Amino acid sequence: MAETIAATTSAEAAADGDPTRLVVPRWPLSSRLKYAVIAFLWKRLILKPLLYYSEFKKYFIPPGENEPDHVKAYPVRKSLKVRIFFPPSYNPSTSSPETTTKLPTLLTCHGGGFLVGEPHDNDAWNRAFAKRHGFLVIALDYSKGPRHRFPAAVHDVEALVGCILADRSLPVDAARVAVAGWSAGGNLVLAASLLPSLRGRIRAAVPLYPLLDRATATAVKTRTRRYKPALGGFRARDGDFVAPMMGLFDWASLRPGQRCDDPLVSPCYAPREHLPAGVFLIGCELDMLAHEAWRVACRLAGRRVPSLDEPVGREEAGGKGELVTGGDERFAWEEETAEEDGGLRVRWLLVPDTVHGFDQSNIEGLVKDPVFMEDARIKTVKVIDLVGEWLLSGPLQATKS
Structure with missing residues (x-):
């Protein structure tokens, strides 16, 4: 697959809509200075004070639920x-690792373009x-x-997951x-796996609305999503x-000369056999990253991979809080191979009429x-339910003793 990608050697080529970029270019000095200033202002003068304020409030306001x-x-x-986060059935003060029932475990990874974001974003x-x-x-x-540029974040996730799996104090x-x-976090959990x-x-x-393909140019990706002015408001x-943030995120996380077809950079290039047995890819219809998640899902399931001139979803708007979970394979499907073929499960869900980060x-x-x-709150609850039900009925189904 990587052999089909044509290399470009400049940031301008990617910005002009060249469909692929095999190697990260060296950014012009003007771009480097601009991104450095934006990153400093964003992280040091906006986000850091907000984080301190949030921590300060905890001394005076009881913790939320x-x-x-x-x-x-x-x-x-x-x-x-x-x-x-423990489930209501588990009390850490009265449970011991030796006697308590072990729990199915979900390890989550926040987004933020490899530049910003905190674990509490998804509390x-x-x-x-x-x-x-x-x-x-x-x-x-x-x-x-x-x-900290690539591959630091991937190895951080690897190290923490390894510690958690070895931690006998946790059930x-x-x-x-x-x-x-989510987003960059979806990239990292797949890469670390x-x-x-x-x-x-x-x-x-x-992976929820993940960044999986860092070779295809932003100008190309923006043509693959749906635009629905009839929805009004932010979604219109x-x-x-x-x-507009993708250039900043690339500059902040990747070094010039880095190959974008490295599976640890772009998990869309990962061999199926190296990925977890179950993969549930979730995209947002009004998101430039939806198409790459759709392509990855189709490739892993052995389906026809859609081309870049096939936008995701549909032109018409749906109902408030609506998820399409059956009957329209643009929005949802699942494939499962037989046990003798590895017992692999791949599921695709496209959340209609919503944007990147709708559940944040x-x-x-x-x-x-x-x-x-x-609309977003209703769909967030429904997605949480679908993910949990899928995990417990499939990849994490309890084995009978």
């Missing part, structure tokens, strides 16, 4: 704390999942660019471990709000669109 039950750091990555999602499905949910962290059922990640230390130890992966925009707690301040938020 979505706070983790425990926060822990491992010696291998002392600065990267994990956030642990509400993680708490809801643990509560609704009886899972032990652990949110991972990773080092960010531009100080992890080592035979029922799955990973999930390819590494020899974790290969075969992760039963399933659930004629451009993708993620697109911080999206409301960005979109300022109550109609969209009402």
Whole structure:
């Protein structure tokens, strides 16, 4: 597959819509200076004060219901704390690792373009999942660019997952471990699962609107999503709000000369046999990253891979809170191979009429669109239910003794 990609040697070529970029170009000095300034302002003058303010409030305001039950750091990555969510059925103060029933475990990885983001971004999602499905949910962290570029974040995830699987103080059922990640986090959990230390130890992966193909240019990706002005509000925009940030994210996380067809950079190039036995890919219809998730799902399932001139989804809008889970294979399907062929499961879900990050707690301040938020909240709950049901009925199904 990589042989079909034509190399480009400049940032301008990619910006002009050249469909592929085999090697990361050296950014012009003007771009490097611009991105450095933006990254500094964003991380140091905006996000860091907000994080300090959030931590400061905890001294005066009782913790909310979505706070983790425990926060822990491992010696291998002392600065990267994990956030642990127990299901209601588990009481860590009265349970012991020797006597308690082991729990199906979901390890989650936040997004943020490899540049920003924190594990607490997904506290509400993680708490809801643990509560609704009886899972032990652990949110991972990773080092960010531009100080830490590829492959630092992939190896951070690898190290933390390895520590969690070896941690006897946690009720992890080592035979029922799955990973999930949003956007850049979806990239990282798939990439980490390819590494020899974790290969075969992760039963399933659930990438949500993931960045899987870092070779195809942004200008090409923006033509593969749907645009629906009839929806009104934030969703009616004629451009993708993620697109202007892609150059910054690439600069912050990848070095010039890095090959984009490396599976640890672009998991879309990973051999199927190296991935977890179950993969559930979730895309958003109004997202420039949806098409690559769709292509990966089709390739892994042995289906026809859609071309880049086939937009995802449909032209017409759906109903409020609607998920299409059957009858229309543009939106949902599942393939499973026989046990003698490896027992592989691949599922595809396209969430209609919604944008990248629809299920994030911080999206409301960005979109300022109550109609969209009402739709997004309904769909978030439905997606959480679908993911849990799929894991427990398939890849993480309890074995009968």
